[in-house]
Amino acid sequence: MNERIPFLNIEFLHKPLEQEFINAFRENLSNQEISDSNVVKAFEQEFACFCGTRYAIGVGSGTDALRFALIAAGVKYGDMVITVPNTFIATTEAISQAGAMPVFIDIDEKTFTMSPDKLEEYLYKNCFVDHITEETIHTKTGKPVRVIVPVHLYGHIADMDKIKQIAEKYDLTVIEDACQANGAVFYGKNSIKKTGAIAKAGAFSFYPANNLGAIGEAGAVTTDDEQMADKIKMLRDHGQKRKYNHEFEGYNGKLDTIQASILKVKLQYLNIWNDERRKLAKKYKEMLKGIKQIETPCEKPFSKSVYHFYVIRCNYDRDKLREHLKRKKIGTGLHYPVPLHLQKAYRFLGYRKGCFPFCEKASEEILSLPMYPGLKEDQQWKITEQIKKFYDK
Ligand SMILES: Cc1ncc(COP(=O)(O)O)c(C=O)c1O
Incomplete structure (x- = not known):
């Protein structure tokens, strides 16, 4: 009766898989593929298949996933990106690191996710659509609003049909922060989709405590957009497609092979x-x-x-x-x-x-x-x- 009940316990999941993890680790000891290994590629394929997207790009963390997805979606210095104030700071760090300014929208009382009504009200009252560039401009600052990042908090999906409808009206891109909702299913008006496949791109974290967690830091972006997938692959690898041919400055944000091999094992049980x-x-x-x-x-x-x-x-x-x-x-x-x-x-x-x-x-x-x-x-x-x-x- 006096037993301690911890808030989190990942040991229960890991214990029965211990031998599989050890085997995966051993296989990697002689693996010479330092980056973009076959193990990473195999995990990416399996994860894309799990989410129902054409591409999954493994990266170093959920923060990387968000930052790269935002940059690949065209976010640049001086833009504005809309999200919610009740999320982990990584959501807004990624927005700032992509060069943009975070703008907050209040949440729905019941789901704790972005309120579509508040989103619509914000855009209607504070922004206008420039009919020449077709950009949505924030009236007071003259800055373009580029992307909306709804956060599927606690594993519950945001009201994506309504959010996407508003985004379409204002020509904004939607990127899902799916870090807390790996495997959640969206029953939309016209389709049933898993998180990561509902909008232009989805960002996932494989932080150890997440529903699908690595044994260390890891993340992924999912998308159906080939150009976006290519850009993210370059962003995670110093802006290069071919070794030492840097088309722009990127980051060191690759998914490492050991984490990919652990994730491959765990994905089967998600x-x-x-x-x-x-x-x-x-x-x-x-x-x-x-x-x-x-x-x-x-x-x-x-x-x-x-x-x-x-x-x-x-x-x-x-x-x-x-x-x-x-x-x-x-x-x-x-x-x-x-x-x-x-x-x-x-x-x-x-x-x-x-x-x-x-x-x-x-x-x-x-x-x-x-x-x-x-x-x-x-x-x-x-x-x-x-x-x-x-x-x-
Ligand atoms: C909602 C949300 N967004 C982003 C992240 C960032 O992920 P990471 O810690 O892998 O960088 C997290 C972390 O779990 C998160 O909960």
Whole structure:
């Protein structure tokens, strides 16, 4: 009864695969292909096939994936890129590193993802379409708005049909930040697609704690666009297609062979693990039913979520509940406690408290509970019992 329940446990996934990992590692000890190896190419093909895209380009991290996708989509110095303030800072770092300025849009209260209504309102009130260049221009600054980056937060897909419709109206490119939603399925008006295949490109992180994680840093971009795929391949490799022929300055952002070989093993289990996460989410929902001080996550009909995080909303005393769970040796997380527009790093953008009320309210109420394949029913029971006990008091 006094067992510790950590917020994250990847050992459970890795233990049964240990021998496969060791074999993969051994094979690489004599591998002379230092970059763009056959293992990387094979993983890229398998991942593209998994997502349902023509191309997947392995890169060094999710941040690389976002940065390269933005640059390949034509983002340049002085542009503006639209995203949400409740995401990991990597989303906006990638925007800034591509030379653009991040612009925030508030979220939908239920899904925590970009609100299409707020997006439309922002564009309508603050931008105009230049009828000569057909660019969308921000009226006050005269800067072009180029891309929208919806974030599929916690494994739930953003309202992509509506977002894409607005993007079309303003001739903007949409790039999915799919770092937290590997394998989630979108039931759109006209098609059913996996994340990474819903918009122009998708950016994935294989950070170890993600639904598909490497044992170190790794990421990928998915796209159907050949030109974009070619550009990303050059961006990740110092702007070269042929060795020592640098057409522009790029980055050192390649996916390394060891990580690709680990990912190849783990990709085979991703659907099974995602199904297990969904079962755990269903159990949590049943067990938490009737606690009126909290709300369990909503799943819109258009999104088959992969529950990267299981985030409840606490209408009362979130921090005290968190303390209580900590005392009972139950790990929890906050994703994210301070919205990006209120971070010191973005003070220069001029936002202040009150700019994005839904996001700000969410940051005070959210609590991520343990969620990973291997979490046991009796552990979930212990977690939910402790939440009940806390609110009963
Ligand atoms: C929403 C989101 N975007 C981007 C990233 C960046 O990924 P990485 O840490 O692999 O650079 C993460 C990290 O998991 C993330 O959660």
